[in-house]
Amino acid sequence: MTVKGFFKSNVFKCLVTLxxxxxxxxVFLTIMxxxxxxxxxxxxxxxxxxxxxxxxxxxxxxxxxxxxxxNIEAAYRIKDDGNYLIKSTGxxxxxxxxxxxxxxxxxxxxxxxxxxxxxxxxxxxxxxIANINDNFLSGFYGEYKGDFSANEGFIxxxxxxxxxxxxxxxxxxxxxxxxxxxxNVTVDIYADFELTEYIxxxxxxxxxxxxxxxxxxxxxKGHTMPSGFTVKVTVSAEGIIxxxxxxxxxxxxxxxxxxxxxxxxxxTLFVGKDFAGIQAIINEGITYPGxxxxxxxxxxxxxxxxxxxxxxxxxxxxxxxxxxxxGGDAEGxxx
Amino acid sequence: xxxxxxxxLDGLIYQNPTFMLVLGxxxxxxxxxxxxxxxxxxxxxxxxxxxxxxxxxxLRKVIPNAVRIPCYIVIIATxxxxxxxxxxxxxxxxxxxxxxxxxxxxxxCIILGRAEAFANKxxxxxxxxxxxxxxxxxxxxxxxxxxxxxxIGKGSLFGYQIMDFKVGMLAKPAGSFLVYxxxxxxxxxxxxxxxxxxxxxANKLARENLLREVA
Amino acid sequence: MGTFIAIVLAAVLTNxxxxxxxYGICPFLGVSKKTSSAAGMGIAVTLVMxxxxxxTYPIYTYVMVPLGIEFLEIIFFIFIIASLxxxxxxxxxxxxxxxxxxxxxxxxxxTTNCAVLGVTExxxxxxxxxxxxxxxxxxxxxxxALFAGLGFTLVMIIMSGMRExxxxxxxxxxxxxxxxxxxxxxxxxxxxxxxxxxSI
Numbered sequence: 022m023t024v025k026g027f028f029k030s031n032v033f034k035c036l037v038t039l040x041x042x043x044x045x046x047x048v049f050l051t052i053m054x055x056x057x058x059x060x061x062x063x064x065x066x067x068x069x070x071x072x073x074x075x076x077x078x079x080x081x082x083x084x085x086x087x088x089x090x091x092n093i094e095a096a097y098r099i100k101d102d103g104n105y106l107i108k109s110t111g112x113x114x115x116x117x118x119x120x121x122x123x124x125x126x127x128x129x130x131x132x133x134x135x136x137x138x139x140x141x142x143x144x145x146x147x148x149x150i151a152n153i154n155d156n157f158l159s160g161f162y163g164e165y166k167g168d169f170s171a172n173e174g175f176i177x178x179x180x181x182x183x184x185x186x187x188x189x190x191x192x193x194x195x196x197x198x199x200x201x202x203x204x205n206v207t208v209d210i211y212a213d214f215e216l217t218e219y220i221x222x223x224x225x226x227x228x229x230x231x232x233x234x235x236x237x238x239x240x241x242k243g244h245t246m247p248s249g250f251t252v253k254v255t256v257s258a259e260g261i262i263x264x265x266x267x268x269x270x271x272x273x274x275x276x277x278x279x280x281x282x283x284x285x286x287x288x289t290l291f292v293g294k295d296f297a298g299i300q301a302i303i304n305e306g307i308t309y310p311g312x313x314x315x316x317x318x319x320x321x322x323x324x325x326x327x328x329x330x331x332x333x334x335x336x337x338x339x340x341x342x343x344x345x346x347x348g349g350d351a352e353g354x355x356x
Numbered sequence: 357x358x359x360x361x362x363x364x365l366d367g368l369i370y371q372n373p374t375f376m377l378v379l380g381x382x383x384x385x386x387x388x389x390x391x392x393x394x395x396x397x398x399x400x401x402x403x404x405x406x407x408x409x410x411x412x413x414x415l416r417k418v419i420p421n422a423v424r425i426p427c428y429i430v431i432i433a434t435x436x437x438x439x440x441x442x443x444x445x446x447x448x449x450x451x452x453x454x455x456x457x458x459x460x461x462x463x464x465c466i467i468l469g470r471a472e473a474f475a476n477k478x479x480x481x482x483x484x485x486x487x488x489x490x491x492x493x494x495x496x497x498x499x500x501x502x503x504x505x506x507x508i509g510k511g512s513l514f515g516y517q518i519m520d521f522k523v524g525m526l527a528k529p530a531g532s533f534l535v536y537x538x539x540x541x542x543x544x545x546x547x548x549x550x551x552x553x554x555x556x557x558a559n560k561l562a563r564e565n566l567l568r569e570v571a
Numbered sequence: 572m573g574t575f576i577a578i579v580l581a582a583v584l585t586n587x588x589x590x591x592x593x594y595g596i597c598p599f600l601g602v603s604k605k606t607s608s609a610a611g612m613g614i615a616v617t618l619v620m621x622x623x624x625x626x627t628y629p630i631y632t633y634v635m636v637p638l639g640i641e642f643l644e645i646i647f648f649i650f651i652i653a654s655l656x657x658x659x660x661x662x663x664x665x666x667x668x669x670x671x672x673x674x675x676x677x678x679x680x681x682t683t684n685c686a687v688l689g690v691t692e693x694x695x696x697x698x699x700x701x702x703x704x705x706x707x708x709x710x711x712x713x714x715x716a717l718f719a720g721l722g723f724t725l726v727m728i729i730m731s732g733m734r735e736x737x738x739x740x741x742x743x744x745x746x747x748x749x750x751x752x753x754x755x756x757x758x759x760x761x762x763x764x765x766x767x768x769x770s771i
Contacts, residue, residue, distance in 0.1 A: 031422065034420050035423040036423075038419055039426055039427060042419075042427050042430050042431065043430055043646075046430050046431070046433075046646065047643065047646075049434060050434060050438065050643060054441060054642045057441040057444070057445045058642075067448055378600070378749050379597075381596040381597055381600065382593055382594055382595065382596045382597070382685045385593040385596055386592070386593040386594075426650075426653065429649055429650070429653065430646060433645045433646040433649050436645055437642060437643070437645050437646065440645075441642065456692055456696075459644075459645055459688065459692050460594070460685040460689055460692075462645055462688065463649070463684065463685045463688050464685075465597060468683060525761070528764065529592075529593050529760045530590075530757045530758075530760035530761045530764065532593070533753045533754070533756040533757040533760055534754060534757040536753050537749065537750040537751070537752070537757065538754075540749050540750045540753070541746050541750035542745070544745055545745035
């Protein structure tokens with residue numbers, strides 16, 4: 022076939038037609054792509070408007086974390102009503118998985134007023150997540166009274182671990198709003214203290230008076246049986262306990278409270294003792310001695326006794342840490 | 357005008373792509389669990405099918421026979437890509453609910469099938485009407501099944517919750533298969549009955565005519 | 572290893588192409604009347620899925636994304652698949668006429684099979700549901716395509732077995748053909764629902 026013949030042949034015509042069609046399509050689509058491309062910003066706007074239910078203006082904020090059980094992925098402040106939209110991943114779900122939620126935190130008058138909306142974004146390994154329905158999520162809505170726990174105030178779902186992860190995500194979002202913008206809580210000031218294993222560091226507080234006495238309000242975590250105790254402990258300048266009283270007895274059921282050691286119940290066991298004195302009651306490392314009879318605190322309510330001793334140990338051991346904390350605060354100003 | 361009436365009836369009933377020809381089954385089964393996405397898919401196909409029929413019919417004398425299939429595929433793929441961009445920009449809800457099936461319109465047998473069987477043999481207006489009617493037949497069928505599946509499977513219609521009672525299976529692929537199968541059966545049965553009634557009537561008329569002539 | 576198992580289970584059982592994603596239904600209903608033809612079609616689809624992914628994934632990742640022409644993916648992919656199928660047909664015809672006899676007739680049908688285009692589109696999208704935290708690469712993509720194809724073949728064979736048995740029974744006239752096939756498919760789907768409870 023000659024060159025001239027090729028240009029007149031059917032093959033050439035076919036090729037030209039196909040190439041023309043391709044070229045026209047390519048050019049058309051390139052122009053359309055330029056006109057219709059959806060930018061990342063637009064995608065984000067859409068996602069946020071969808072969750073919020075109406076179109077809103079917002080500012081994005083950099084993210085820090087205030088809570089061990091949740092990871093804040095992204096945070097936005099809605100301009101017109103001052104609420105916050107937080108994307109938060111809660112841990113502690115089924116099989117160590119996690120749930121990522123969008124949480125709308127309603128803020129008014131400088132305080133967290135409540136949760137307006139929780140939308141589940143994604144999850145890792147939560148096979149029963151379908152059991153979490155709108156009825157469950159509406160348990161978060163309304164006035165904010167304190168951290169959510171999957172065991173209280175919620176419809177039982179059949180996906181308790183996933184529910185725990187969601188609670189953690191929501192708590193994380195609230196902590197974040199509180200800490201980052203409202204300055205209320207809760208940078209964990211006791212994080213570097215010793216003996217914090219059984220102490221709810223975020224709920225615990227202390228005051229120092231002029232005489233160098235520290236008055237703690239210690240909230241302990243629960244042990245296997247009892248839930249947390251609230252204990253008021255005063256430690257004097259020499260690191261010696263001068264007053265000890267149980268504000269809230271977490272021993273459950275209540276009948277166990279009767280089995281606690283009487284001098285722990287009224288606090289006389291601890292008064293006048295320093296940290297070494299507390300160690301003498303229990304052991305060197307303030308570890309749980311086990312339920313065996315024969316240890317000094319085994320009375321049939323060993324765990325409750327142990328938590329009380331632990332609180333006393335925490336108070337005496339960290340006396341100096343508390344004083345350092347105040348000093349550090351004074352230097353650092355309001356930061 | 358009779359020509360267009362036939363095209364219309366073919367598209368909607370006698371050659372309904374969903375119930376009679378059973379084409380485009382993948383998006384049908386994948387999307388009828390929700391009436392909204394089923395109808396959205398149907399309307400998208402109406403637009404793409406009409407446009408592709410018009411283009412292919414207009415180009416039918418230009419495109420050499422040997423490369424016609426690749427050319428059709430390019431034209432259809434271009435239209436689908438355009439539809440995808442358009443939906444993502446202006447109807448993001450529908451774009452999300454169609455998911456992967458939007459791109460798969462390219463290999464939807466209805467569109468290539470109509471190009472091959474109709475558009476490359478007919479004039480532009482005929483091809484346009486055919487594309488629109490075939491697409492409409494597809495849309496009506498999908499919406500109908502979407503309503504059935506969503507109402508029983510989720511207790512809602514187009515996303516609005518109506519009742520608490522639901523049979524979850526019907527919102528899953530298993531239910532889609534079941535509803536689709538039963539709908540085909542009912543549709544063909546009804547058409548069959550109508551045809552038979554017509555035939556019986558025609559026969560009767562013929563016999564009466566014959567008797568009259570004999571008399 | 573965890574990712575490997577996760578991909579295999581997801582592709583074959585928990586996210587089976589036919590019973591969960593409803594991709595590739597045309598051959599599933601059309602070519603499942605006999606076990607031999609169902610198996611032939613399944614293998615042919617698997618082969619094309621693997622080859623198509625092997626070609627489209629690198630082209631998309633290393634050519635189209637750097638050039639910023641991702642929006643042309645549909646045209647590129649369908650063209651690649653169509654040419655692959657044509658080439659494969661010619662090659663099989665040359666190398667092994669007997670294999671061509673067994674498989675050749677199914678190959679032209681595969682171009683317009685959504686399972687093939689579907690898998691190439693899937694692997695360039697968000698795969699985090701299947702591979703977890705591992706980063707996506709061509710190896711995982713091809714592995715997913717291979718096992719998705721095998722999952723497709725599995726359901727094809729189950730379906731053809733059931734339809735062969737159905738031949739022994741009389742079905743109502745209105746139900747014969749596609750309707751009864753779809754009701755059969757409904758039962759297979761229900762059986763496969765069991766696998767959705769697998770979590771890795």
